[in-house]
Amino acid sequence: MLKQRKEAAQQVADRLFAAEQAIDEALARAAELNAAMPAARSRANLAAQVGQDALEAAAESFAALVRARHQIVEAHRRLDAAKTQIGLRTVAIGGGMEKPPMGRAAHLSIVDGAAA
Template sequence: MPRQRQIIAHSIAQRLHAAEEAIDLAAARIAELNAALPLARLEGRLGAAIGQDAFASSATAIMLVAKTRAELVATHDQLKRVSDDIGLGEQAYGDVFKVATGQSQQQPLAHHLRAA
């Protein structure tokens, strides 16, 4: 049974990481679109009202992707707890840097740097 649980956990982890990657790629592509829209307006010498609805919709899309990403991060944390609860312990898949347990993701690492 423990081996079967590890196989299942690995399968779930692969799908979770694929979903996280897809969301990050979507966020990057929408951000590229958001950057291109006002530049295109300026380059085309168009009035500010031209394309405003499209600009607003694209900005809304990036916010929705950010919310979706936050939900996937929460799912990741919840699945980690499930893994612990069923006795699988620490599992690492891939080569992704992870924040240490208890370390806030909001704190910048700049306090480790000094001017030389």
């Protein structure tokens, strides 16, 4: 039974990590689009009003992806708790990356370190 639980948990973990990667990739592409649009408008010497509605829509899609990333991180946290509930607390499942502590302080310390 433990073997079946490990296999099931690994299958879910593999899909979770794939979803996390896909969201991060989509965020990166959306960020590139959001950066390119005003730069292109400026290079083309167009009025600020040109494409404003498109820029707003692109920015909203970026914000939606940020919210999706938050939700997939929350799902990850809850799946980690579920792993313990099914008796797999000591089993390492995943990509081998160290997880930083959750919370605002951890986030800000990462940003602070990157700015240095």
